[in-house]
Amino acid sequence: MIAWLIALPVLVAAFAGTRRLLRRRDKAALRWVLAADAALFSGALALLLVALSGGAAQAHTATAAAQSSGSGSAALIGAAIAVAGASIGAAIAVAYTGAAAIAALSERPELFGRAMVIVGLAEGIAIYGLVVAIILIGKS
Known part of the structure; x- marks a missing residue:
């Protein structure tokens, strides 16, 4: 640090x-x-x-710590991958659906509710990743 x-x-x-x-x-x-x-x-x-x-002393303490928390660290890595993947997927989905929603709203403003629902569904992907991460952290 x-x-x-x-x-x-x-x-x-x-x-x-x-x-x-x-x-x-x-x-x-x-x-x-x-x-x-x-x-x-x-x-x-x-x-x-x-x-x-770093030397052998740091390697020995890191090895001991890794052996004591074997499944815990795997669960944390899995949670990080779940959140990262879901966030990237949601970002890509919101980028495309948001651009399409704005294009549709410029032609027909009455489509606002439908367009926001589609963008909200795309954002839900990130929430699913967060739920999976919470479940994985709870099991560690």
Whole structure:
């Protein structure tokens, strides 16, 4: 958590600097952007190497924790997948049905009730994913 509190302002500053350089549209700006990208990539790679070389002590405690909560962690992963999949599916469904509903309402305003029912049914997919996640978490 502390690493994110330190890294987040650096990333925001790098992003703001990159946007400012891209507005200039010359070759020097492109070189600066590529240098900033290389620096961010090397920093991310260094952070990944530090995280992966945590040592045997962390691996032993993580293994012990995973063995003690075997089915609980599987249920949580399943709940996360259920919510994520249902939310993505609902987003796609609402995008298409919402666009079609707006198009239909522009021609015939009296279709408002029917259009909102269809969009609401598409949104119900996310609620089903949430119900499945609650059931899975309750079983862990």
